[in-house]
Amino acid sequence: MLEIDNVHVGYHRSSVLHGVSVEVPxxxxxxxxxxxxxxxxxxxxxxxxxxxxxSGAVRFDGEDVTRRKPHERVARGMAYVPQxxxxxxxxxxxxxxxxxxxxxxxxKAAIAEALDLFPAxxxxxxxxxxxxxxxxxxxxAIARALVTEPRLLLLDEPTEGIQPSVVAEIEETILxxxxxxGLSVLLVEQHVGFAMRAAQRYFVLExxxxxxxxxxxxxxxxxxxxxxxx
Amino acid sequence: xxxxxxxxxxxISIGAVLxxxxxxxxxxxxxxxxxxxxxGEFIMxxxxxxxxxxxxxxxxxxxxxxxxxxxxxxxxxxGALLEWLLIxxxxxRPLDTLLVTWGVSLMLQQLxxxxxxxxxxxxxxxxxxTGNITLIGGDDPLTVANxxxxxxxxxxxxxxxxxxxxxxxxxxxxxRGVVQNRDLAEVSGISTERVDRTAFFIGSGLAGVxxxxxxLVGPIGPTMGTNIIIDAFLVIVVGGIGQLKGxxxxxxxxxxxxxVLEYSTTVSxxxxxxxxxxxxxxxxxxxxxxxxxxxxxx
Numbered sequence: 001m002l003e004i005d006n007v008h009v010g011y012h013r014s015s016v017l018h019g020v021s022v023e024v025p026x027x028x029x030x031x032x033x034x035x036x037x038x039x040x041x042x043x044x045x046x047x048x049x050x051x052x053x054x055s056g057a058v059r060f061d062g063e064d065v066t067r068r069k070p071h072e073r074v075a076r077g078m079a080y081v082p083q084x085x086x087x088x089x090x091x092x093x094x095x096x097x098x099x100x101x102x103x104x105x106x107x108k109a110a111i112a113e114a115l116d117l118f119p120a121x122x123x124x125x126x127x128x129x130x131x132x133x134x135x136x137x138x139x140x141a142i143a144r145a146l147v148t149e150p151r152l153l154l155l156d157e158p159t160e161g162i163q164p165s166v167v168a169e170i171e172e173t174i175l176x177x178x179x180x181x182g183l184s185v186l187l188v189e190q191h192v193g194f195a196m197r198a199a200q201r202y203f204v205l206e207x208x209x210x211x212x213x214x215x216x217x218x219x220x221x222x223x224x225x226x227x228x229x230x
Numbered sequence: 231x232x233x234x235x236x237x238x239x240x241x242i243s244i245g246a247v248l249x250x251x252x253x254x255x256x257x258x259x260x261x262x263x264x265x266x267x268x269x270g271e272f273i274m275x276x277x278x279x280x281x282x283x284x285x286x287x288x289x290x291x292x293x294x295x296x297x298x299x300x301x302x303x304x305x306x307x308x309g310a311l312l313e314w315l316l317i318x319x320x321x322x323r324p325l326d327t328l329l330v331t332w333g334v335s336l337m338l339q340q341l342x343x344x345x346x347x348x349x350x351x352x353x354x355x356x357x358x359x360t361g362n363i364t365l366i367g368g369d370d371p372l373t374v375a376n377x378x379x380x381x382x383x384x385x386x387x388x389x390x391x392x393x394x395x396x397x398x399x400x401x402x403x404x405x406r407g408v409v410q411n412r413d414l415a416e417v418s419g420i421s422t423e424r425v426d427r428t429a430f431f432i433g434s435g436l437a438g439v440x441x442x443x444x445x446l447v448g449p450i451g452p453t454m455g456t457n458i459i460i461d462a463f464l465v466i467v468v469g470g471i472g473q474l475k476g477x478x479x480x481x482x483x484x485x486x487x488x489x490v491l492e493y494s495t496t497v498s499x500x501x502x503x504x505x506x507x508x509x510x511x512x513x514x515x516x517x518x519x520x521x522x523x524x525x526x527x528x
Contacts, residue, residue, distance in 0.1 A: 048417050074419035082417070088410045091403065099407045100418045102400035148419055 270455025276441020309434020
């Protein structure tokens with residue numbers, strides 16, 4: 001579904017990714033793990049088009065989208081949940097979702113389906129997103145991405161900095177989404193246990209290079225931990 | 231008492247003109263953080279549009295009615311062109327934007343001189359707007375110019391239209407979304423470039439409408455926009471960047487303050503006192519009259 005092929009990406013003159021290749025299988029989940037500063041978020045930003053690789057290619061469903069703008073990639077079925085529970089702070093919860101649904105044929109239905117996954121958001125529909133807790137904002141961020149009815153979901157540390165009770169809820173929702181089919185997921189995560197539970201493939205990123213990769217699943221947890229400890 | 235009421239209403243009418251001018255800025259400067267020094271020349275473009283239309287449409291009333299939408303389109307198109315040619319390359323570079331748009335404003339002024347000549351020109355106001363209306367009769371009557379009432383009505387209509395557009399329409403949501411988090415808007419499927427251009431079109435178009443209104447209360451000249459644009463920037467800053475209700479309140483407060491101070495002092499002293507008041511106010515509330523509270527800055 002997504003093929004990131006030998007990409008080199010940087011900010012201004014400082015290079016962050018040095019020839020990284022990652023593949024996300026159709027209807028499958030791939031996890032990218034690594035320490036802070038390894039280049040995980042940069043990889044996702046390049047995948048969605050917020051950063052343009054200096055070389056290499058990003059292919060989505062067979063099409064080369066390397067030079068496509070982010071909104072064009074979203075129109076093709078890519079959705080991205082950035083790190084840090086991002087929302088439009090001065091828009092209400094309802095407006096955050098409506099903003100994405102505007103102009104879409106199934107906009108209303110897509111909002112309803114997203115809210116079914118995070119029912120707590122229904123009671124917060126008139127509250128400004130900037131006044132929500134971190135966990136509520138992260139639920140809103142995932143719901144907002146789902147309103148675009150994506151075929152590929154890019155998740156950047158969806159459980160980072162969130163209270164444990166909400167972390168469990170978000171993890172279960174992501175696992176359910178991945179299991180229901182029709183959606184591929186590229187998950188950047190620091191929690192090895194959760195990432196390996198969700199993923200069929202994993203990639204360990206270290207200093208902008210893939211240093212280890214393999215099949216996902218609980219049995220790979222030890223191998224991943226070892227790769228991360230090096 | 232009549233004198234105080236009279237000065238207050240004069241102040242409200244000055245505030246209405248200020249509000250009309252500041253309204254376009256509230257979108258381009260208040261919402262998009264672009265310091266467009268050529269905004270005053272879009273006002274001028276609106277005013278000259280009225281002048282040109284009156285040459286082909288002899289009925290002053292009809293030409294004024296036609297001028298409102300046409301001036302909106304002319305000034306809006308100029309704004310969208312400026313955004314496409316220059317400003318989109320300068321987002322997040324406010325000083326460069328200020329210098330470049332100042333240069334554009336000088337070019338537009340010269341263009342107006344070349345086309346219409348350096349001396350000011352005038353339009354005819356419709357008969358309906360040339361008289362006065364008596365609000366309080368008797369020995370010491372309080373009268374208000376019809377044209378001032380028309381401008382007040384136009385300003386209120388423009389505020390309501392802009393407010394409804396920003397709050398109730400998908401375009402308004404997109405504009406607010408792009409202003410609040412550009413990257414997030416883009417990855418939410420919104421073409422931020424298109425939204426920028428549309429917002430600039432509307433903001434500049436509103437300047438054109440303000441230009442039409444100004445033809446009712448003064449002459450049309452190449453520098454007419456420059457003379458008033460600084461006051462409009464002050465309205466936005468004091469009201470709170472991006473806060474429409476702050477813009478409305480401060481426009482009227484500054485208008486009334488200016489009018490009352492002018493009555494008890496002189497025009498120049500009143501101007502100085504208002505500016506001193508603004509400096510003191512911004513020392514106390516640098517964020518302006520209104521600001522939004524959030525738990526995070528994302």
